[in-house]
Amino acid sequence: MIISYDKSDKAVLVLSGGLDSCVMLYYLVKRLDKKNIEAIFLNYNQINLGITRDYAQKQLEEMNKEIRIQYTFYEIQSFPWHKLGFYDEKLESHQLYSLEESLEIKKKTFVSGRNSLIALSAMSRADVSGVGEAWMSVQIDPPEWPNVQSFLVRGPKDITPQWVDRANLLGEVSFQNLVRLRTPFLDLRWGKEDIVELGTELGVPFNLTYSCRYHPVCGKCEQCLIRNRYIVDKGLADK
Numbered sequence: 001m002i003i004s005y006d007k008s009d010k011a012v013l014v015l016s017g018g019l020d021s022c023v024m025l026y027y028l029v030k031r032l033d034k035k036n037i038e039a040i041f042l043n044y045n046q047i048n049l050g051i052t053r054d055y056a057q058k059q060l061e062e063m064n065k066e067i068r069i070q071y072t073f074y075e076i077q078s079f080p081w082h083k084l085g086f087y088d089e090k091l092e093s094h095q096l097y098s099l100e101e102s103l104e105i106k107k108k109t110f111v112s113g114r115n116s117l118i119a120l121s122a123m124s125r126a127d128v129s130g131v132g133e134a135w136m137s138v139q140i141d142p143p144e145w146p147n148v149q150s151f152l153v154r155g156p157k158d159i160t161p162q163w164v165d166r167a168n169l170l171g172e173v174s175f176q177n178l179v180r181l182r183t184p185f186l187d188l189r190w191g192k193e194d195i196v197e198l199g200t201e202l203g204v205p206f207n208l209t210y211s212c213r214y215h216p217v218c219g220k221c222e223q224c225l226i227r228n229r230y231i232v233d234k235g236l237a238d239k
């Protein structure tokens with residue numbers, strides 16, 4: 001795991017309510033000794049907006065019971081040009097998606113520029129707060145993700161090390177202070193198994209993380225399948 005270059009106890013963290021960013025929260029507090037954290041949550045009209053926002057808030061409250069940290073939870077305004085809310089009735093019929101359907105879902109639920117907008121928002125917040133680093137838990141998509149490779153041929157490249165480099169180049173010319181985007185899971189080419197292992201070591205409350213693309217939990221989407229394989233089946237959390 002990389003060493004933080006910012007020796008202060010401050011960090012800006014993108015918190016999504018999911019497992020990965022919760023593990024990163026615990027990593028920042030327990031391994032890097034950050035005591036002054038500003039967490040930001042982005043509302044892009046995601047289908048599971050309400051529930052993921054609640055989980056992100058619960059994670060911060062739980063962390064504060066264990067270790068007294070200062071945190072501020074900002075919700076970035078929604079992108080009103082994204083009209084998500086796609087829900088496929090096939091989910092109700094216990095059928096998994098075909099490869100073609102999986103690609104179709106990705107097209108319908110694609111949020112234009114999401115990771116770049118999130119990264120720059122977090123870096124902007126860091127700049128204004130005098131924090132040197134903004135942290136994101138992006139990772140390379142797990143191999144279980146159907147058709148991801150063919151999607152990425154046409155899709156964005158915003159979960160790649162090259163994307164991080166470019167965000168950092170923007171960081172050099174966009175702000176008053178030097179702000180770095182930190183993405184250690186991506187830097188290490190970590191997959192879900194590695195992240196879960198770190199989370200287990202750090203005592204992350206996996207039950208306070210939400211994975212399903214929908215709400216309530218469908219048990220069939222890719223996010224649910226991955227959660228089941230790495231968390232639920234190992235007895236680390238409920239669905």
Ligand SMILES: [Zn+2]
Pocket residue numbers: 211212213214217218219220221222223224
């Ligand atoms: Zn699901």
